[in-house]
Amino acid sequence: MLLADNMLQIKAPSVDDLNPQETAEWVQAFDQILDEAGPDRAAFLLSRLAGRARAAGAAPQYAVNTPYVNTIPVEEQVPFPGDRALERRLKSLIRWNALAMVVRANKYDPGIGGHISSYASLATLVEVGFNHFFRRSYGDEPGDLVYLQGHSAPGYYARAYLEGRLNEEHLRNFRHELREHPGLSSYPHPWLMPDFWQFPTVSMGLGPINAIYQARFMRYLENRGLLKPTPRKVWAFLGDGETDEPESTGAIRIAANEKLDNLIFVVNCNLQRLDGPVRGNGKMIQELEAIFAGAKWNVIKVIWGGDWDELLARDKTGLLEKRMNECLDGDYQTFVARGGAYIRKEFFGKYPELLDLVAHLTDDELARLRRGGHDPEKVYNAYKRAVEYEGGPTVVLAKTIKGYGLGEAGEGRNITHQQKKLNEQEMEYFCQRFEIPITPEKIHEVAFYRPPEDAPEMRYMHERRAELGGYLPERKAKRIEIEAPPLDYFSETLTGSAGREVSTTMAFVRAMTLLLRHPKIGHYVVPIIPDEARTFGMESLFRQIGIYASQGQLYHPVDQEMFLYYREVKDGQILEEGITEAGAMASFTAAGTSYGNFGLPMIPLYTYYSMFGLQRMGDLLWAFGDSRGKGFIVGATAGRTTLNGEGLQHQDGHSHLLMSVLPTCVAYDPAYAYEIAVILQDGLRRMYQENEDIFYYMTVYNENYAQPAMPEGAAEGILKGIYRFKAAEGGAAAVQLFGSGPMLNEAVKAQQTLAEKYGIAADVWSVTSYSELRREALAVERWNRLHPAEPVRQPYIRQVLKGTQGPVIASSDYMKAIADQIAPWLDGRLVALGTDGFGRSENREHLRDFFEVSAKHIVAATLSRLAREGKFDAARAVQALGELGVNPELPDPARR
């Protein structure tokens, strides 16, 4: 039976029961059908009745919630296939070592942090996975991809310690990464532990959205015939508090629409986040059930442990289920913290019948009635169903206790998330509760414990992992063996446009098209677009390589008669994401890390509306860098003045500033088509041939102008960030004009005006990357600082400008702070012009005048500066401003 049917629960009408006799007969008849024909038949009849009721205007209200009990009925459960005793032992040892790791770290280094209580709540949920489900490989094929909850890291380290993959030294150096011995990073960071961690999950919400797009990308690779299909899954473990992040649930319908039955979410519903309850006044599991079921996910609730089964079975009044439904999460948390007597009084005590039901249980036994997420058999059954479910994604909502096993030190307490210091009594309690075989002295020392290799639990652990194809987490990135095409492969973009006016966006699309046609690497290219392909002139790709659609094209496209119709195909190459920059970024992440996850060196080119990219995706990009992701991000319709008409929320004058903070991002602001080709080629070489773990950001614009041919020898400068594009004619230059993107054309115009009208010779330089120039200069400066006795080295920017004269007037379509990045090496020569402030809807000419970056402002800035330096008559400069039409009394655009 599909769960969606199951979900249709008819709400009780709000009026009183006018005819109890009749009601009883109906209920009796229904029960009979349930008994005799089974739940499928019963559900069918109900939905038929509901349909008739709706048609007759007697529509019952529907709710997407089922009662607050387990989704899987006891009679449908299969027995747990593992050795419960050995698994419990293993889990207990992992619990102890994880706890010890954090307590030790904070004992010797107060304030170093770490988390105990999250893993304590999660242990059963992940251990059932490690012992029975998470496959490291399927034969020679890559296995499951598991996104583990980030701040539960101590638990995974503790497991790897038992497995012998980490040693005691590692554990002692948890959160001490910079000592002489190898340390363990606080959270999953592939950048810091590249052989261990696969997915950086600790920024809440990134794991879930990345997992969804990972599962989809897996299908994309399979449908395109690049990856052999296997039953591999993407598992994502989320905190219940984490689900409040929009990224956690914002893309779940994609998973359902794409029928991703290779995706399993497990939400650890310990009902708490950092400060307190996630929903004290509500019920997180019910809320999530409604959200996921509404999005057509298969929902499996694991609320109650096995010891409740008998109580539920014996309760013929329905009051136990009623009581379960009526208590709020805040109440459930208090039940844990206050213990058995309180539970008897406040939970069961509400109805005398329930007190009778548990009369045979002691208070201690009541307190120990387990929650579903701590019962391996319930968890196993939920996972088994999830794995076997076909046609869509599954979410397992498992109820647990935050700080499970910590007792007074934090079980269910509001402070538990931050608990990192346990006193001796508390640690003794823990060891006793989980039967950790260590002496009080060892507890006092907070010693780690690993049984001998031949202990039955150790043998069991290794056998389980061997059966499942190896240990996890583990990252195994093979060296990429790709040869980047030589630069002349892009020759048509190098030779200029012969006067034809072309935008850099068109030039980029052309270069990408060439890349797509490359016989050896074309199939690795993944164009990613969040619904702006037409804006960027990419629609020809629709026909050429098709839009990926997992189900193909099930409808007749409205434009099918046209040559460039909207062609959706199962093995399409373009990822048309729809309007979700975050989703597209998650696809970019899946593609850009596919070399590490699947051994497939996919080359994503993600093109978006420049303004709507970085501001939204910052955190995802940081995680992308951490993941050692590769690929090209292209900010199209770039520039605060070049994107005309659109106005304040559209015009990007700062993405280069935002990109400059990403350590592995190489950012360029090219002016001409050949610069784009050079950057693209070198990016391919560095990332895919030299195996550097970096990625590229490039801005492209929609202004059409003639594209010049590449000047001889420009390639090195393009890549390093600057080269002389047009030297002054007739004598040494008295001023240096820097331009980037379309503003380079303004610099060239200014060069001409300065020469013709004011007799001033100027060199024009194309600055392709201020951030790369700065990085190089900082590295050289650092070397100089650390080697005071060695001959001083010169940064590239100084080498290039050696012997040049006069001020440097820099203009770009970005904020002045972009050019300011290299000010320290320009000895006070720099005058930065830029587009600080909010954009406006206007045409380019007015925008460039407004932001004072146009040719005339470059000329005015030059004359003004030369006047200040005593190299140009000040009165003449004032007059020139008037001639140029520069009004010195206008307010500053940065603040208007």
Ligand SMILES: Cc1ncc(C[n+]2csc(CCOP(=O)(O)OP(=O)(O)O)c2C)c(N)n1
């Ligand atoms: C985006 C983001 N914001 C804040 C944090 C800090 N933080 C770490 S754990 C945590 C609470 C997590 O609660 P929950 O998701 O319920 O996980 P639990 O520890 O209860 O399993 C917070 C706020 C973070 N890691 N990421």
Ligand SMILES: [Mg+2]
């Ligand atoms: Mg929680």
